[in-house]
Amino acid sequence: MASDRAQTAFTWDAAWFQDCTRAEMPAWRGVESQAQVATWRLVDSGAEHEALEEMLETSKPPLPEGCEGLHYLLFTPFRYTSPYASRFRRPNEAGIWYGASSVEAVCAELAYWRHRFILDSAGLAKDEDGLLTLHTFFQTHVDGLALNLTAPPWVDGRPQWVDGADYGSTHAVAAEARIHGIDWIRYESVRCPGTHCAAVLSPRALHTQPPYDLQEWICRATRVRVIVTHKNSGTTFSWDF
Template structure:
């Protein structure tokens, strides 16, 4: 089992990466409407009294310290949502106790990663003959300063196991305990490409919508199509 400290530190390069999110989850306006934590607290308390859906929209705020939220950046809600709406089943680098912002080096890489997980999920839904799933494609700018480079590990390493996440989750938990902002690793679903697992949204400087994509299900995902370039 590789130890976190054995992985090289990344130098702090300004990067652009990509992500897909299901279009049924809209941006959370409250994060995007304020410039700092103080403004957020005031607006949150006001809306909490009048908006009964606010808790569902915002998610579990106790899972992320206010100082970790990058208020004032374009797309703050997209950067923060994975940390307040945590998948209880977990992901590659989390057992479900905390959120992770996953990014890919190319939109094609992001599509390959999401396609795999959508295929796996919907294959367990009986009698699903045809469906269309729509996703927002996001472009994210961030810095990798202080992150550890797990991409030095080969795809044969247990951290990159395609199905067993136990080693990757140990590494992710160790990184979070050490306040490491994230990990770079090899894309398992698009070999030869890279992904990042951000353990905090603080490194993000911008995350904006670039396009819409659809995945067509007919017994399996039979196609992925770009369907828009701009819009909400």
């Protein structure tokens, strides 16, 4: 089976998926906290908030198979589709849970997408104050049948896996991985070189460890700079664009 990028010499073979083995990886993920803040503004007590959340739950898509028993921070990405592509998911395909091997890598991904959001929003792009958002970072454990794009023979296709804009090859590999029952894909971080990320295709890979080490981070994004700061310690990462 050849990858989607015919202009490159690298091709991959569907038989390689038979050599995939079980692997594990601690993984960090960050989610925006604004939604919970918004719902709390509508109520006066914890009981009212719980009732509101139950009402909202009935309007959401049903949980996909395999998500039973998972914390919402783990099952939410599988619940929704998006018209916009990500590195291993075509538009409107089943959701993927993305995580990274370090907090810095999570911050780098956050910075990239916040900056993209600023540039795509005409009003925000003109606002020197930019956008201030609160995020929850947490850690969990990914464990399952894994495709490792950083190991032979897959690593020979590295230029395709780390392409910053063309996701054709990674889309093709992920689609084939699903056919072969692969639970997650290990790959090199594009935004934070030297670290690794996990693209979890199946909730099976997240059943071993609930979220832990929850942290609050603040992100300030403008058209020229993104700064991500730990709310308590003050640890800061920044990127200039």
